[in-house]
Amino acid sequence: MSDLTVTDVRLTPVLIADPPLLNVQGVHQPYTPRLVVEVVTADGVTGVGETYGDTKYLEPARAYAGLLPGHSVADLNGLAALAQRVAVGHARVEHAVDAAGLRGAQTADKVRLSVVSAFEVACLDALGKAYGQPVHALLGGKVRDHVEYSAYLFHRWEEHPDGAGERDDWGAALDPAGIVAQARRFVREYGFRSFKLKGGVFEPDREIAAVRALAEAFPGQPLRLDPNGAWTPETSLRVARELEGVLEYLEDPSPGAAAMAEVSAGTDVPLATNMCVTAVPEIREAFLTDAVQVVLSDHHYWGGLRATQELAAVCHAFGVGLSMHSNTHMGISLAAMTHVAATVPHLGHSCDSHYPWQTEDVITRRHTFTGGRLTVSDAPGLGVELDRDALGRLHARWLDESYAAMRERDDAAAMRRARGHETWTAPGLPRW
């Protein structure tokens, strides 16, 4: 029997390249902070996890890391309780809206759950390696061998202002033709069979036109539009009328459960969310008012993979569909997402992933999408291996003072750095 006691915890904040992808808040900055968590057991088994790297997560993660030694990686139920002993800088979170993720009002508990999520994944990875079992087996076993993902389309600039960051060859996409061209490349290179367009960037008619152009280019294939709460219920209903029969679902057209319920009452287009159902206390109102028909789970929000399974069960009980949300992330999180998605029986929609936009990673072998799907790994743990050189390089960037402004993700600040947008502030929602 191996000794599963945690004897060491390593936290490594990194900055990873991110293209100039546009959203309602602004634009992705050239580099985004992520945090890599390693837990080491008495027997020398190391498990890895990944979460947000901004200071408001990093500080409680450091405190949490101090509490973990002596804890068994098998005591997964004890992880959330441990988090209650961690202080979260209230000034940083209460009533503030997350500058990047748009996950509704921030609370200390949401921050704690995002921290715990990485430690839970790291514990599961270590436990799986110690037992010789894949993470999906520890979660009860996979119900599918492949997990389907959708192409995550963004309006974007060709490059960051003043040539900052890493260049790529995707080119600009600022109109329907550009979005269709981007989608075609996603299909060519990854085989995706469904598409999500990040909206809330341009006035609604321009985004309706982009969705129509996608429908024409990819007849019968599932399409989603997500303006991150940029529209009033009235605008949302107009868009829903125009795109009825075209959209698989409309994601967070209006901000908050009450506005979503108002939209939902006036349309048959299913509404999805990763903004108004992001933590347990938010479920009741949204489900009882039929505000949403699909929840985008996200283990970084809910506190880990087992909490994601619990969310899936609640959604099933209420007849609410399940999909999966993603934010800028690396391969550790994609592995975790794939393991949990493999275990959820009622996953009726392909999952989101930003991963194709992320060219930098800390794992030795990047995940490859085939036919828009990832094969579920049966290797022990998550089935990924840390690339220590890459981790060191991306951490060195994080340490480098000339990148200090990137240590907090702030899409509005990134927008202000662009010519012509110097006075930009993230618009109040709804915007249109």
Ligand SMILES: O=C([O-])C(=O)C[C@H](O)[C@@H](O)C(=O)[O-]
């Ligand atoms: O589905 C979503 O709402 C997201 O992925 C939120 C993200 O912050 C996305 O808007 C982004 O990264 O620009």
Ligand SMILES: [Mg+2]
């Ligand atoms: Mg969304």
